[in-house]
Amino acid sequence: MRVIGVDPGTAITGYGIIELQGNRLTVVAYDCITTQAGMPMPSRLQHLYRQLELVLKLYQPQQFAVEELFFNKNARTALAVGQARGVALLAAVNAGLTVAEYTPLEVKQAVVGYGRAAKEQVQYMVRALLCLPEIPRPDDVADALAVAICHAHRLGSQRAKGGNPLHDCLSQW
Template structure:
């Protein structure tokens, strides 16, 4: 399975592509899409859409994974990230690729084991789990790889649950007592 994680942002969108074969994870590529604040909003969004479309064409992921948007005190910032996400989701939809979303808490729990992990701990685990010799270069690329790893871990857990429950006899519902009337 090939998973493309994307950390959306208007100025910098990080991407990370991970291949999952059995329990082995391997980074196929990672980097960033940068836009200039001097460009119009539509030009910046078009660039994100175009470059994500090119990345999807190059890596042919089975799935795109995004960070779920969370609303902070800065509504404008959340709206701008939402617009970038829209371009990314549209690029995936046009390519026929599904999209999953995870919260930062879910990603931290999956990689580090608890939701209070800081950026350095997540970056360390990304590097260790993918056996990278160098850091991914930016926190956005690292976050994108973390998203892909999070989904790979979820898939592994779901696969194990399916294995354990395959062939199991379904439980019968409890017998209902008749009410006398």
């Protein structure tokens, strides 16, 4: 099962694609989509949509996962992220994918085992669980991979009671 996780933003949208085979996770691809700061918002959203469309066509995931929008003290930032998130959801639905949404707490719980984990802990575990040589950068990419891992964990738990789909390579670290 191929899963794409997306961390939406208008400046940077991270995405990470993983493959779940039995109880193993492997990385297919990860990167980010960026827009220029001076672009008008409608153009930024259009660029994001078109790039996500290309990513979905290229990698053909069967599952789409995204983090739920959490309350942000800065209303302007929350609105911009909400718009980017809406574009990501539209791209997923137009590609025929079912969307799974997770709270930041659920993502941290699935990846680290603790819902209040620090960002650095999540990044470290993404690196370890996917056997990556380094933490993916920028942070949005590591966050997108964490969302994909969270969804894969849920899929694995639904398939086999007590099964853990997280690839066991932690002994290397």
